Amino acid sequence: MQTEVFAPWDDPDQKPLIRFKSVKKQFGDFTAIQDLSLDIFEKEFFALLGPSGCGKTTMMRMLAGFETPTSGSIELAGQDIGSVPPNKRSVNMMFQSYALFPHLSIWENIAFGLKRSKMPKGEIEARVEEMLRLTRLEKFKARKPHQISGGQRQRVALARSLAKAPKLLLLDEPLAALDKKLRQDTQFELMDIQEKTGTTFVIVTHDQEEAMTVASRVAVMDEGRLMQVSTPATIYEAPNSVYVADFIGEVNILSGHAKPAGDGLYAVTWADGQPPVIAASNTPYSDGQQVHLAIRPEKVAISEAKPDAENAVEGKVLDIAYLGNLSTYHIALAGGQIIKAQTANTQRISRRSFTWEDTVWLSWTPTAGVLLDQ
Amino acid sequence: MRRFILIAVPYIWLLALFLVPFLIVFKIALSDTALARPPYLPQFDWATGLGAFLAELDFENFVFLTSDALYWKAYLSSLQIAVIATLITLLVGYPIAYAMTRAPEAWRPTLMMLIILPFWTSFLIRIYAWMGILSQEGFLNQFLLWTGVISAPLTILNTNVAVYIGIVYTYLPFMILPIYAALDRLDGSLIEAAEDLGCSRLSAFWLVTIPLSKNGIVAGSFLVFIPTLGEFVIPSLLGGSGTLMIGKVLWEEFFSNRDWPVAAAVAVVLLVILIVPIVLFQRNQQKQAEAEA
């Protein structure tokens, strides 16, 4: 039996839960979102990623109903929600600033939304207890928000937005204040909740690792524009621009001119006095076109002797960053460029084979990197 | 030593400006009236000594206050007027304070100025101005007659209505400023969160805005209630013969009857009544300070 891959965005018959139709948002004469179109499907875990001030919160606020688009429209389940007030949308938001009610206890904060619906008292109590358990806040339920820590407050905000089991849940940097261990636990918790409830999540995060872990698809934004919307693997392995490649993870960029070498291969002349590097690409490039080869450090192999590979360059070890499970080597080439290469530390530190100032060879296969024209 | 002085200064201040005058008034309350100057006895005399002086003091005047219904009626009526006037001031002041926090940032200093502006003219002149507005031939009646809303002038001056108008007008800034301060601190995203969780505008106001401005409401109410309870100028200038307030009674005892000891006893009882709201007010301020810390 084959499990079906969850990819509604590839299915033209699927109706999106959320549809941004050329949405533009201006504050005065400042454009925060420019002509943005996007479909988000039911049961998706959609991550918005981008530098500070690129418009992530603004998009969330438009979904929650606190801002109206200057032009364009937003549809929820096929209906234009432009005129629907926030309290009539089955959308809940976890605020970046948490926005906990300071005059109410943790328990009452979580129960706040439930009490507004016509849920019976017993059910409200059961639901709140469940949320407290989920976010491990049972001990603090009688306290006021100013009597708990920042991370605990964040969990209260999360519990409060989850309590109503909305159709769409908006999380604006939900885990930023948690320590790494708790953050990972909560990430899995979130994915678990998402699987159990079938809620659609839109999550804003600054942490690309988090986006990769939890998301079904990731949107990388810059200055109010979507740069790429794709699955985490595609974003990482096949970014569509140098910006995206650089934003997600570490990358080496070699810029130069392409020369078709047949069979979808291109020779890229990237530095004087260096042989051209060979790279494969599905996108055709013309002779002499300006291109950038983006290659991840872990796809660059490092060796003492010249290896038998299509692409091999010689350099000197400039710096070694030891990360425990990995080591990143910064290698200076003859022309002064620096290339990062990463190796897994499968052996103990004493057996490390390269050290500062060693002359080493870097090599990679033609399919290891992606060729980009912008 | 420096710390001692720092702590001592406010206490000396309190002692000189509150405790000493209070003790003098209290002593007069325990004395007897006399056709003398000052109009009460005993006066402290070095010749007879402290014992003879103290022996002549008694609580006669306080007993007298209970024997005449005028006094407790005046206290009760003052309380009633103060409570009602405070409520009206709150109902008028809250929307003004709320509107001020909603106004564009650039307007706020101007609006604040407008609230404080009346303090720059004499209180007495402003009350006289109200007499001109509220009298039979006053501006208000003339305006209403002109618009045709009424056909005969209304009697407003020298009634309790005029007293309420005067009190609300005078003490409105004391209500608005603390409420404005509380509303100004309120984080707008809390209202959004309430709406996000299913509140209408109105229920968000009721469940979030009001509770979070509670300290401002309480502070403003006490700032209006406390001075109103002993108010004298407004009831005597705007009120009529039917307006019974303890401040007026006090004034008459002092200046019409020249019965200083009874007047002093009235004042002491008023102070005792005021201690309750003053303590409550202090506690509210303290709680607020703690919540902000």
Ligand SMILES: Nc1ncnc2c1ncn2[C@@H]1O[C@H](COP(=O)(O)OP(=O)(O)OP(=O)(O)O)[C@@H](O)[C@H]1O
């Ligand atoms: N009410 C507003 N008035 C004017 N400008 C605004 C307003 N809200 C947001 N902006 C501007 O719009 C841009 C996008 O803001 P937004 O809050 O969406 O950023 P963000 O991507 O969430 O950033 P961060 O990661 O720092 O939270 C910013 O440049 C911000 O200054």
Ligand SMILES: [Mg+2]
């Ligand atoms: Mg933001």
